[in-house]
Amino acid sequence: MSQSSEYDLVVIGSGPAGEKGAAQAAYFGKRVALVERSPYLGGASINTGTVPSKTLRETALYFSGLRQRGLYGVDYSLREGLTLPDFMYRCRAVVETQRDLILKNLEHHRVEIVWGDASLSDPHTVEVRLAAGGVRRLTTDVILLATGSSPHRPAEVPFGHPRIHDSDSILALDQGLGEIPDSMAVIGGGVIGVEYASIFTALGVRVTLVDGRERLLPFVDGEIASRLQARLGELGLTWQLGVRVERIETSGTGVSLALSNGTAVTADVGLWAAGRQSNVAGLGLEQLGVGLGTRGLVLVNERFQTSVPNIYAAGDVIGFPALASTSMEQARVAMVHAFDLKYKERLSTVIPLAVYAIPEVAMVGLTEEQCRERGLPHVAGRALFERSARGQILGDPQGVIKLLVDPETRRLLGVHIVGESASELIHAGAAVMTDGGTIDRFIDAVYNYPTLTDVYKYAAYDCLITLHRLQGDAALRPAATPAG
Numbered sequence: 132m133s134q135s136s137e138y139d140l141v142v143i144g145s146g147p148a149g150e151k152g153a154a155q156a157a158y159f160g161k162r163v164a165l166v167e168r169s170p171y172l173g174g175a176s177i178n179t180g181t182v183p184s185k186t187l188r189e190t191a192l193y194f195s196g197l198r199q200r201g202l203y204g205v206d207y208s209l210r211e212g213l214t215l216p217d218f219m220y221r222c223r224a225v226v227e228t229q230r231d232l233i234l235k236n237l238e239h240h241r242v243e244i245v246w247g248d249a250s251l252s253d254p255h256t257v258e259v260r261l262a263a264g265g266v267r268r269l270t271t272d273v274i275l276l277a278t279g280s281s282p283h284r285p286a287e288v289p290f291g292h293p294r295i296h297d298s299d300s301i302l303a304l305d306q307g308l309g310e311i312p313d314s315m316a317v318i319g320g321g322v323i324g325v326e327y328a329s330i331f332t333a334l335g336v337r338v339t340l341v342d343g344r345e346r347l348l349p350f351v352d353g354e355i356a357s358r359l360q361a362r363l364g365e366l367g368l369t370w371q372l373g374v375r376v377e378r379i380e381t382s383g384t385g386v387s388l389a390l391s392n393g394t395a396v397t398a399d400v401g402l403w404a405a406g407r408q409s410n411v412a413g414l415g416l417e418q419l420g421v422g423l424g425t426r427g428l429v430l431v432n433e434r435f436q437t438s439v440p441n442i443y444a445a446g447d448v449i450g451f452p453a454l455a456s457t458s459m460e461q462a463r464v465a466m467v468h469a470f471d472l473k474y475k476e477r478l479s480t481v482i483p484l485a486v487y488a489i490p491e492v493a494m495v496g497l498t499e500e501q502c503r504e505r506g507l508p509h510v511a512g513r514a515l516f517e518r519s520a521r522g523q524i525l526g527d528p529q530g531v532i533k534l535l536v537d538p539e540t541r542r543l544l545g546v547h548i549v550g551e552s553a554s555e556l557i558h559a560g561a562a563v564m565t566d567g568g569t570i571d572r573f574i575d576a577v578y579n580y581p582t583l584t585d586v587y588k589y590a591a592y593d594c595l596i597t598l599h600r601l602q603g604d605a606a607l608r609p610a611a612t613p614a615g
Contacts, residue, residue, distance in 0.1 A: 146174020148446030149277030152462030215305030320405035496545030512594030
């Protein structure tokens, strides 16, 4: 720390990037302050995004009995008398616990928390309008911007109306409605839209999802996205894809959407889930020369350094992939670079991601469409969960794993899963890809029985059958061990 600076690091924002970036620097003995303008720690991940939506997913599965339907073939009805406060109760309990855990982690690392609204006076000074009143100036060697993002709110959408919500305000739905709505229109077929559409569909709500694209989740392998869409359709979700919302009408009892294909969608509640924008307003970044992109995205290099060398940024504020998992790692890498710690110097190139829909989707590596676009030779191997005893036990015979493999080296190029525990299963494939491994790793492995993980072995053998057809007996010889 320079003699003129009060802190080595000031972090703005306490979401996954802010918390982990602050803790990483403090762990190595740096003096750190963290500024948070919200009354709560955790950012969108804990308070309005990742944790709440995933908790609501589990709550919906519990109250709807969907898992039991798979086990017993019984069409359970929604628990009688379920109210929105009942539905939201578990979500709020989990959020409060997570806030407390973040506070304890920051306190353990002796990170000073400053409650207030931050702006940058210069590259080394953070001015905080304190929540308790007054202003405090924090001088620092390094600044980490971890201010996250908020739902994009198009001007033509009347968000002040009690029947119109975004992914933040939907969590307060119970404060305006006492009962689960009968119908909902979800605008946006990305991660947030698909997750909430499936959650409310599981609760028996008649949900229509509207999106201007021709398919859901365009970054997901097309075959997996189609399987997800088919499964959601079986649950009762309906679609209006490849169309735009041209006009919105609201009333005291609901919303009506006029679509570009001439149809209209009416619903008790409308949920807009059409993108997010970075929280950079009021920080004063433009005056300091910090480069910004569309919707306020902060531009950074591979070390998460902005155009002002001592100012770093990580998490949703820099855009894709905008995952809590990658946000944490980005901040850690940024702090290692900022303080030359020689510890965690780069972000892994193998990044698993999951969509917590019902059913879950998870992926790592290349999709089949990407392989074709890049002209990469590949073969696919698949295994249905019904081939796994555990899949049968869990009542999810429709789940599937898909492996993409280089036919010459048998190196794993991508893993794609839809079904129960996909978000957990994906890590086995990610570990093999990180080491540049081949499908022989799955064929040679011994898995506990019965588990879902053994679907990897079935999918690997399915790849091997295809390779044997293409290459003859040469395909049955062990693959060469990858260098390194």
